[in-house]
Amino acid sequence: VAAVALVTVGIAAYRSVLRLEAETSARNATNRSIAALGDLLGQLAAAESAKRGHLLVPDGSFRAAYLEAWDQVPADTARLRRLAGRLPMLGGLLDTLAPLLAAKRAVQDSVVALADAGRAGAARELVARGVTRELMDRIRAGVEGAVAELQAAAAAADRAVDVAGRRTRRVVAVAEVTALAVLALAGLAIGRQLAARTRAEAALRARESELQQVIDGVPVGIMVFDRAGRTRYMNRRAPEILGGTGDRPDLARVPEVFQVVEAATGRPFPAERLPAARALAGETCHADDLAVCSPGRPVPVEVWAAPVRDEQGRVALAVTAFADISARVRAEQEIAALNAELSRRVAELEELNRELETFSYSVSHDLRAPVRAMDGFARMVLEDHGAALPEEGRRRLAVIRERSQHLGRLIDGLLRLSRVGRCPLAPEAVDMEAAVTEALTDLDPVDLSRVELDRGPLPGAPADPTLVRQVWTNLLANAVKYSRPAAAPRILIRGEIRGAEAVYSIADNGVGLDPAHAGRLFGVFQRLHRPEEFEGTGIGLALVQRVVQRHGGTVGAEGAPGAGARFWFTLPLEA
Amino acid sequence: MQTPTRILLVEDDAADEELTVRALREQRLAGGLTVARDGEEAMRHLEAGPVPRVVFLDLKLPKLDGAAVLQRIRAAERTRHVPVVILTSSREEPDIERCYRLGANSYLVKPVDAEGFQRAVTEAGLYWMMRNHAPGSP
Numbered sequence: 001v002a003a004v005a006l007v008t009v010g011i012a013a014y015r016s017v018l019r020l021e022a023e024t025s026a027r028n029a030t031n032r033s034i035a036a037l038g039d040l041l042g043q044l045a046a047a048e049s050a051k052r053g054h055l056l057v058p059d060g061s062f063r064a065a066y067l068e069a070w071d072q073v074p075a076d077t078a079r080l081r082r083l084a085g086r087l088p089m090l091g092g093l094l095d096t097l098a099p100l101l102a103a104k105r106a107v108q109d110s111v112v113a114l115a116d117a118g119r120a121g122a123a124r125e126l127v128a129r130g131v132t133r134e135l136m137d138r139i140r141a142g143v144e145g146a147v148a149e150l151q152a153a154a155a156a157a158d159r160a161v162d163v164a165g166r167r168t169r170r171v172v173a174v175a176e177v178t179a180l181a182v183l184a185l186a187g188l189a190i191g192r193q194l195a196a197r198t199r200a201e202a203a204l205r206a207r208e209s210e211l212q213q214v215i216d217g218v219p220v221g222i223m224v225f226d227r228a229g230r231t232r233y234m235n236r237r238a239p240e241i242l243g244g245t246g247d248r249p250d251l252a253r254v255p256e257v258f259q260v261v262e263a264a265t266g267r268p269f270p271a272e273r274l275p276a277a278r279a280l281a282g283e284t285c286h287a288d289d290l291a292v293c294s295p296g297r298p299v300p301v302e303v304w305a306a307p308v309r310d311e312q313g314r315v316a317l318a319v320t321a322f323a324d325i326s327a328r329v330r331a332e333q334e335i336a337a338l339n340a341e342l343s344r345r346v347a348e349l350e351e352l353n354r355e356l357e358t359f360s361y362s363v364s365h366d367l368r369a370p371v372r373a374m375d376g377f378a379r380m381v382l383e384d385h386g387a388a389l390p391e392e393g394r395r396r397l398a399v400i401r402e403r404s405q406h407l408g409r410l411i412d413g414l415l416r417l418s419r420v421g422r423c424p425l426a427p428e429a430v431d432m433e434a435a436v437t438e439a440l441t442d443l444d445p446v447d448l449s450r451v452e453l454d455r456g457p458l459p460g461a462p463a464d465p466t467l468v469r470q471v472w473t474n475l476l477a478n479a480v481k482y483s484r485p486a487a488a489p490r491i492l493i494r495g496e497i498r499g500a501e502a503v504y505s506i507a508d509n510g511v512g513l514d515p516a517h518a519g520r521l522f523g524v525f526q527r528l529h530r531p532e533e534f535e536g537t538g539i540g541l542a543l544v545q546r547v548v549q550r551h552g553g554t555v556g557a558e559g560a561p562g563a564g565a566r567f568w569f570t571l572p573l574e575a
Numbered sequence: 576m577q578t579p580t581r582i583l584l585v586e587d588d589a590a591d592e593e594l595t596v597r598a599l600r601e602q603r604l605a606g607g608l609t610v611a612r613d614g615e616e617a618m619r620h621l622e623a624g625p626v627p628r629v630v631f632l633d634l635k636l637p638k639l640d641g642a643a644v645l646q647r648i649r650a651a652e653r654t655r656h657v658p659v660v661i662l663t664s665s666r667e668e669p670d671i672e673r674c675y676r677l678g679a680n681s682y683l684v685k686p687v688d689a690e691g692f693q694r695a696v697t698e699a700g701l702y703w704m705m706r707n708h709a710p711g712s713p
Binding site: 366368369370371372373375376377378379380401404405407408409411412415419 | 693
C-alpha cells in the first residue's frame with residue numbers, strides 16, 4: 001500500500017510539474033506575440049512617419065528610413081507566423097493583415113513615387129483621400145484586438161500558471177506528507193513486528209519452561225538418544241531412577257555410568273535388544289526385564305521406547321521413558337512368597353485333614369469296639385448272672401451300660417460331625433416339604449403322635465438332600481424333645497423366600513431357652529439342660545450349624561425360658 | 576457226620592468275637608462256626624478248608640486286611656460266589672464304596688450298644704444262612 005501510495009503521489013507530482021512547464025511556455029509565446037505585434041505596429045508607424053517626411057522633404061533623406069521600416073515588416077510577420085503554431089488565433093490575424101499590409105504598402109509606395117516625380121500635389125491629394133489612414137486604422141484595430149485578446153489570454157495563462165504552481169506545490173506537499181506517513185507507518189509496522197517477535201519469543205520461552213517442568217515433573221525417567229546412540233537429553237527424574245545423586249550427569253558419560261543388565265541374571269543386556277536401539281530401528285517397544293546398574297545396586301526398570309521421526313519420516317531420535325519398578329518387583333516377589341507360603345499351608349492343611357480322617361477312622365474303629373465290649377459284656381453279666389446279683393449290683397451294671405451307650409452315641413455323633421465337615425457336597429434342587437416328611441419318619445412315632453404339627457408351605461432350595469434331611473431331623477427331634485413337657489405340644493414349620501435366600505423356621509411351645517445362652521447352643525457338646533431333664537449328646541445342633549454353614553447359610557435361635565423356642569436357618573438360592 | 580464250616584467269622588477283637596459268637600449261638604447258627612483272627616488265617620481256611628456258606632469279615636485286621644481278603648475271595652474260583660458280609664466299626668464312606676466295588680454282599684456297621692449289635696449279627700446270620708439261596712445250596 002505504501003508503495004502504491006508513493007508511486008501515485010509521485011506520478012501526480014510529475015504530471016503537475018509537466019503542466020506547470022506547459023503553462024509557462026504558453027505564457028512566453030503570448031508575451032512574444034504581443035511584443036511582435038507591437039513591433040509590427042511600430043514598423044508601420046515608422047514607415048508612415050518616413051513617408052510623411054519624404055513628402056515634405058523629397059530629397060531622399062527619408063527614403064531610406066521608409067524602406068527600412070517596410071523591410072522589417074516581413075520579419076515581424078514571419079515571427080508571428082512561427083508563433084501561430086502555438087497561438088492559432090495569430091494565423092487568422094495574419095491572414096486578415098496580409099492584404100491590408102500589401103494594400104497599405106502599395107498606396108504608400110504610390111505616394112512616395114508621386115513625391116519623387118515632383119508631383120507633390122498629386123501625392124498629397126492621394127494622402128488626403130485617406131486610403132492609407134483607413135488601411136492603417138483597420139490594421140491597428142486588428143492588431144490591437146489581437147493584442148487585447150493575447151493579453152487576456154496571457155492573464156488567464158498567468159492565472160493558470162499560478163494555479164498549476166499552487167497545485168504542484170500542493171501535490172508535492174501531499175507527496176511529502178504521504179512519504180512521511182508511509183515512513184511512519186513502515187516504522188510502526190516494523191516496531192509492531194519487533195514487539196510481536198519479542199512476545200512470541202517470550203511465549204516460546206515460557207512454553208519451553210513449562211514443558212521442561214512437565215518433563216521434569218513426570219514420575220518416569222525420560223532420555224532421548226540420537227541416531228548414533230549418544231544421549232541427547234535426560235529429564236530430572238532419569239538420573240534419580242538410575243541411582244545417581246540427582247545431578248544430571250555429563251550426557252556423554254551416560255553409557256559408562258549406567259550399565260544395563262538383564263534383571264533376571266544380572267548379565268549385560270544385549271545391545272541390540274536395548275529399547276533405545278530397537279526404537280532407533282523404528283520399533284515402538286516395551287520391556288520390563290532389565291535393570292540399570294548405576295554405581296549402586298541394579299535397579300529394575302520398565303522401559304517404553306519409541307522412534308522420533310523427522311519431516312522426511314526418517315528416524316532421527318529415540319525417546320525412552322522408564323520407571324523404577326523395584327516396589328512392583330518386590331511386591332511380586334512378596335506375592336510369590338505369600339503364594340508359596342499359602343501353597344505350603346494348604347498342603348499342611350490337606351495333610352492335617354488326612355490325619356484327621358485317619359484319626360476319625362481310628363476313633364471310629366478303635367473307640368467304638370471297647371465301648372461296645374463294655375456294654376455287651378455288662379449285658380452278658382446281667383443276662384447270665386443277673387439273678388445271682390443283689391439289686392444294687394444290677395443297678396450299677398445298668399449304669400455302666402447306660403453310660404457306655406451314651407459314650408457310643410457321643411462317638412457316633414462326633415464321627416457324623418466330622419463327616420459333614422469333610423464329605424463333598426452334592427447339591428440339587430431339594431423339595432423341602434418332602435424333606436420334612438422324610439425327616440419326620442426318623443423321629444420316634446410315639447413322641448410325634450403327641451405333637452400337633454402346623455406345616456406351612458416351604459420353598460425349595462439347592463442343597464445336599466442327605467445333609468439337609470439330617471438338619472430337619474435334628475431340629476424336629478429337638479422341638480419334639482423340648483416341647484414334651486407342654487400340655488399341648490405344638491410345632492410350627494414355616495418357610496419363605498427372603499431376598500436371595502430361603503428362610504426356614506421351626507417353632508415349638510416347649511421349655512424355651514435363655515437368649516443369653518442362645519449363641520452357645522450350636523457349639524459341640526454344649527447343652528443347656530441336665531441329662532436327667534433331656535437326653536442328648538450336644539452334637540445335633542452343632543451338626544445343623546455345620547451343614548448350613550457348608551451350604552453358605554446361617555442358623556439362629558430365639559426364645560425365652562418357658563415361652564418356647566424358634567430355630568431358623570437360611571439357604572442361599574444360588575448355590 | 577462232622578458239621579461242615581458254615582460260617583467263617585474273621586475278627587481280631589476277642590470281645591467282638593465273643594459277642595458275635597454269643598449272638599449267633601442264641602439263634603442256633605453257631606454250629607460249624609470257624610473263627611479266624613487275622614487275614615492270613617482266614618485265607619488258609621478259605622483255601623484249604625471247606626467253602627463256608629457265609630463269611631463275616633472285619634475290615635481292620637492284622638497281616639492281611641479285610642479288603643485284601645475280600646479281593647482274594649472274589650479272585651479264587653471256588654470262593655467267588657460265597658456271600659461276604661462286612662462287619663466293621665468303620666462308617667467311612669470310602670471303605671463302604673470300596674467293599675461293594677470289591678464284591679461285598681452286605682456292609683454292616685457294628686452298633687455300639689449291645690442290643691443293637693446282637694440284632695445286627697442275628698439278622699445277618701439268619702438272612703444269609705436261612706433265607707438266602709446260594710448256588711449249590713439245598
